[in-house]
Amino acid sequence: MKMELIQPFINAGDAVLSETLKCSTQIGDVNMDEEVYRRKGMAALITIQGDIEGRVILDLDTKTAAAIATALMGSPVAETDSAVQETIFELSNLIIGNAVTTLNDQGFRFKIHPPELHTAEHGINGSEDTEALVMCLDTPAGSVYMNIAMRYNRRRKTERESVVRA
Amino acid sequence: MEQFAALMRSKDRQPIRYLVVDDSVFARKNVTKMVESFGGNVAGEAGDGCTAITEYDRAIPDIVLMDITMPQMEGIEAAERIIRQHPDARVIMVSSVGYQENIVAALQKGAKHFVQKPVKAEVLYEVIKYVMGEDAVAVEGAAAGDSK
Numbered sequence: 001m002k003m004e005l006i007q008p009f010i011n012a013g014d015a016v017l018s019e020t021l022k023c024s025t026q027i028g029d030v031n032m033d034e035e036v037y038r039r040k041g042m043a044a045l046i047t048i049q050g051d052i053e054g055r056v057i058l059d060l061d062t063k064t065a066a067a068i069a070t071a072l073m074g075s076p077v078a079e080t081d082s083a084v085q086e087t088i089f090e091l092s093n094l095i096i097g098n099a100v101t102t103l104n105d106q107g108f109r110f111k112i113h114p115p116e117l118h119t120a121e122h123g124i125n126g127s128e129d130t131e132a133l134v135m136c137l138d139t140p141a142g143s144v145y146m147n148i149a150m151r152y153n154r155r156r157k158t159e160r161e162s163v164v165r166a
Numbered sequence: 167m168e169q170f171a172a173l174m175r176s177k178d179r180q181p182i183r184y185l186v187v188d189d190s191v192f193a194r195k196n197v198t199k200m201v202e203s204f205g206g207n208v209a210g211e212a213g214d215g216c217t218a219i220t221e222y223d224r225a226i227p228d229i230v231l232m233d234i235t236m237p238q239m240e241g242i243e244a245a246e247r248i249i250r251q252h253p254d255a256r257v258i259m260v261s262s263v264g265y266q267e268n269i270v271a272a273l274q275k276g277a278k279h280f281v282q283k284p285v286k287a288e289v290l291y292e293v294i295k296y297v298m299g300e301d302a303v304a305v306e307g308a309a310a311g312d313s314k
Contacts, residue, residue, distance in 0.1 A: 019284045072196060090192045093235075094284050097262020101282075104265035112235075 005052055005103070005150040006133055012098035013146055016091065017139050021071045028136035028143065037132065037147050041065070042084055043118035044092040050110025052103070054150035057118055058092045064142025071141065089115045091144075170291050171304040172205025175228060182294070182302060183209040185225055187218040187241065188233040188260070193283070197231055197260065200287045204294065205305070215239025215247075222248050222255065228301075229294060232277070234261035234268060242272050249276035256297050260285060 010027070017025045041061030048054055060068070062079045069077035069087040077083045092115040100112060132149040173182055184201050186208055188194045198208050209225040212218040214236045222230065230248065234241040245257045259272045262283035269280045278297045281290055295302060 016284055019286070069192075072192065074199060086190070086192045090190050093190065094262045097235075097264070097283060100263055101265045104263075104267065 002131075002150055002152065005054075005152070006148050008099040008102040009056060009095065009146065009148050009150075010135065011102070012095045013135075013137050013144070016094045016098060017068075017137055017144060020068065020091075020094070021139055021141055023140050026138045028138045030133065030135040033132035033134045033147060033149075037134070039118060040143075040145055042081075042088055044088045044115040045118040046092055046096050046115050047113040048110050048150070049113070049153075051108040051153055052110055052150055053153045054148070056092075056096060056149075057145075057147040058088060058095065058115075059118075059145040059147065060088065060091075061142065064139075064144065067141035068139075068144075085117060095146075168203075168287055170204050170287070171306045173291075173294060173298065173302050174205065174305050176301050176303050179303075179305075182206045182229060182298065183225065183227045185210045185212065185218065185221055185227040185230045187212045187215070187221075187230065187236070187244070189213045189236040190233075193233065197285065197290075200285065200290055201231070201294075203287065204291055213237075215241060215244030218244045219247055219251075222252065226252075228256065229297065230255060230257040231260050231281075231290075232257055234259055234263055234272070242268070242275055242277075245272060245277050246275035258293060258297060260290075 014025055037057060039059050041059055042065065043057050043059035046056045062084045065084040065087045066077055066079040068091065069083055096112060132147055134145065134147045137144045174180060175182055184206050186194050186197050188197065194211050201208060209227045210221040212221045216239045218232065232241040232245055241259060248255050248257060257277045259277045259280045260283060264280065264282040272280060279293050281293055
């Protein structure tokens with residue numbers, strides 16, 4: 001498991017949810033996904049390509065999404081598909097953006113694709129070099145699941161430069 | 167939401183006018199709510215960089231709150247174009263992607279400051295005060311919305 005690639009996403013998920021919901025969150029179940037991914041609610045899939053590559057799936061049920069949306073907006077938000085989708089996309093952008101900031105400052109360069117709605121019953125399998133970690137962040141609004149599969153693709157910029165200098 | 171002393175323009179004691187640019191309707195609503203709690207008025211909104219440029223020309227706001235990652239034209243390019251046309255424009259970048267290269271690029275193009283998402287109201291308030299400088303005054307006792 002490439003923890004140095006996965007940890008920024010865990011930290012970002014924790015920080016963004018704590019800040020958004022103004023509460024403490026707890027990391028619940030964590031396990032490696034050896035089976036195909038089965039979403040629990042509505043999910044956003046974000047693909048990353050570059051020095052590191054892989055994908056993150058953010059998954060939450062409509063009730064949790066509506067509760068988070070309500071916290072984000074400061075006023076009640078209905079459990080409609082559009083509100084739920086918008087919440088999941090916004091949460092994804094916040095979490096991925098914060099994680100990307102950490103990874104970029106560590107020297108990794110990559111492109112983030114906009115979130116896509118993940119509606120299939122199963123996702124992408126983990127593989128030998130792209131293990132998927134599934135974790136649950138427990139919040140007062142409900143559980144938020146993150147499925148993270150990330151691997152090295154190329155050397156990071158500073159390593160490439162040191163190779164060139166040598 | 168926390169109570170803030172209303173920020174008004176020094177020259178005429180009118181509310182500061184904002185252009186809020188973000189491709190997420192959700193994010194725009196959130197930022198709009200914050201600036202209204204600072205006593206400001208949202209003079210325009212845009213969901214991409216191209217619209218932001220035309221909205222700026224139309225509304226001539228005091229402050230632009232600009233997301234970076236957007237469709238069609240990203241925030242840094244839109245900020246650069248706005249500042250080229252309006253050298254006095256005050257653009258604050260607001261993004262979840264806050265790595266150094268992005269921040270430096272935005273500042274080099276003329277943006278005045280950077281605020282990382284998720285936006286904390288107290289941080290945004292202080293940044294707006296800093297960017298407005300002597301062109302704004304905080305009016306104690308004026309609750310949000312009193313100025314509108």
